[in-house]
Amino acid sequence: MKQTFLVVVIALITFGCKNDKATTDATVEEQTSISEDGKTAKQSDGFIAIQGNFLYVEKDNAAVLQTPTQMYGVIVDDMMKELNKQVEVYKTEPYQMVPVTIRARIFKKEGATNEWENKVEIKEILKVSEPTKEDSDIVKLGS
Structure with missing residues (x-):
């Protein structure tokens, strides 16, 4: 009687574990569905991950994103706000730039005279980091 009970318990544990793994595999496949060209849905949406320093000046209603090679004007919308x-959590000065990583749409502003030629429209905020002492760019106006 004890042997039969032990065999039934072992069988239930073995089959129970196999079902959990199959369910987990199915959910992972649903989350990372790959299209025919080998890219995930997130990679195929046309947005680019950009890492740089962000600054928004509310009184001028202007925002910029500075990368190591380029300076972008940021479209002021709900995502930017x-x-x-x-970013405000990490700022110690009003004009301090804070490191961020975003996903955005980049485009050129044709005929821009007093604006940034390259613009970004933020679609997703990936990361906001605390500025380091060495990289902390602070713009001070006046004397």
Whole structure:
């Protein structure tokens, strides 16, 4: 009687574990569905991950993103304002730039005379980091 009970318990544990793994594999496949060209849905949406320093000046209603090679004007919208809320936590000076990583759409502003030629429209906020002492760019106006 004890042997039969032991065999039934071992069988239930073995089959129970196999079902959990199959369910987990199915959910992972659903999350990372790959299209025919070998890219995930997130990679195929046309947005680019950009890492740089962000600054928003509310009184001028202007925002910029400085990367190591390029300076971008940032479209002021709800996503930019959400990013600014997250950035404010790390700012110690009003004109301090804070390192961020975003996913955005990049485009050129044709005929821009007093604006940045290259613009970004923020689509997703990936990361906001605390500025380091060495990299902390602070723009001070006046004397």
